[in-house]
Amino acid sequence: MRRNLWAIGDRNISGEFGRVMSAGDIDLKAGDIKSLYSAGDVDIVDSFVKKLRSAGDIKAENSTFEDFKGVGDVCLKGMCKADTFVAIGDLSAEFLECNVLRNFTRKKNLTIEGMSSAIEWTGDFKAETFESLYDFNLSCQYEFKNIISSALLSCPTEIVCERFYSFGSLQVECINAEYIFILPKGDSRVQHLMGSSINILKEFKSDKDFKAIIKSAKYPVFTLKDEIMSLASIEGDRIDIQNVKAQLVSGIHVVIGDLCIVERVEYRDSIEISEKAIVNEVVKL
């Protein structure tokens, strides 16, 4: 039977514990903890923590977590793993591998004093799903299978993943994904979109593929009022767009929906152009 620990003040602990509640700095070495609640700095080395809730800076080295939520700066060394990893604050990691990686709280209308206008992480990250709920600059090394962004997402290089969902604004040079869904925001700046299935639509309703993605936040039905997103080019197999201004749209099956202004559309098999769209040139490949 694991013992519980209430710690007030700085403590060094190791071994197996059930619940650890700490108001003070904690130094954990070679530990196995079911749940750790800390208000203070935490230093973890070679340990397993099933559930961690921390308000304070966290340093971890070669450790594994199941459910990690930290508010404060997080510095990870060595190889760290987690099931769900939520970091609200700066995060730097030599290598972090997790199922779900998130950068802010799910609670709406929450502001944190001292938080910078956009989060930027450093290091190497690998995750099944990356959820961005706060303005984020994706300048770190990453390998994400799914990216779901509900706030401003910027990236100095190309964003590459399997499934990409954006419900906020984008400041990206290029997005290359198998499946892309973007809500067309007027202040988004994307140059090129490339993918198998590309959808830029005013309304998002969760479908079975989206429901199948492992994630930690809930995403309601998104409906956007009329704004027009500008892009240079869209290239894909199946393309379905609305409220888009683009120079070139090229695909196999192309649907140009309402309020689109496209200079040139290239299609191979089928095309549909709404009467509320303007297309200046159509070329069959």
Place this chain on the structure above:
Amino acid sequence: MKDVNIEGIGSIYGGEYENITIDGISKLKGGAIAKAITIDGIFKAKGKIVTDEFNCDGVARFFRNIEAKTVKVDGLLKLRRASLYADNIQCDGILVCTGEVSADNINIHGACSVSEMYGDKIKIKNNEKSIDESQIPKKLISMSSLYFGRKLSPKHSLIDIIECTHLEASGIKAKVVKAQSVNLRGNCIIDTLDCTGEMIIDDTCRIGKIISGNKPKGRVQEMKETNLIKILDLYKDGKLTSDQAETMIGSVKEIETPAVSWEDDGKLRVVAYIGRRLLKKGDTGTNRIIVEYQGDALDVESYGSLSCGNINGDANAGNSINCGNIEGDVKCGGSVTCGDIGGDLSCGGSVQCKNTKGNITAGGGVHMGGGKVGKE
């Protein structure tokens, strides 16, 4: 006016009739005007026909134009070196015309081979069984052009030129299609498609060349203007609401680099924007902008306040000037604090300078050197 009813073999002379009904084999000698013409047998006419209602359930051959309000073809209607003009045409049989077929509404659910087809709404759905049901021997179909003057095909309805507002077609083969909106399905083969509006083309169709819109070749500015015109046209046609049109116009007017209204003259300009709007002289807020320039300047023109070193030329500021010596003239909406002024000084507020060689016009006090000069 009398009715004419032919149940056997007979001829009809040209003239005005109430109803002409052909149930046998008949020939019209001359032109005829009638309220209704119904053909259930075999009919040949070498004169022009004008009628309200034209029904063809048999085989009819015409060598002059037909003008009617409604045309209904359930059999075979052939026009050789002639045209068919109507308000509405409904064809469930076979229609062959080497001239023009023109109507507001054309609905063909059979087979046709027409040189030119003009209309408002044209709906063609080729029915491969129509030719089978017509009992034309299959071996003779390949020689159909000899008899009909045009080739017939069971797989496609053949039309050389189609011009209409809206085209909905399945199983047609056309050389040129010009329409505002098209919906093409079912193995359509079009050489050239010119469509300005909605376009739905499924993957079974083969289109040679598509011309869409009136994009002028040339500069980005011309393309932008064309897009603006198209947006306004869509709004006028009721396809866009005013909000939607405004949103689209806003996106067309967005330019990657904002246009500037001055020449590339080598002058340093410091400009301010609120959002994407360039602040101009007199705009609210311009007087709160202070530009500080390190070093000397040649001529200075500022709509806000300016702070710099010596000015070798003239100085013109919307608000205040704080600088070294000014060799030329000074015009300032607010106050001036500077060294020596080589030219005239005109200032809305107060002046504090060392010395001035020209005239002074100031709205407030003037302090020169160590002394004080009263208001002018």
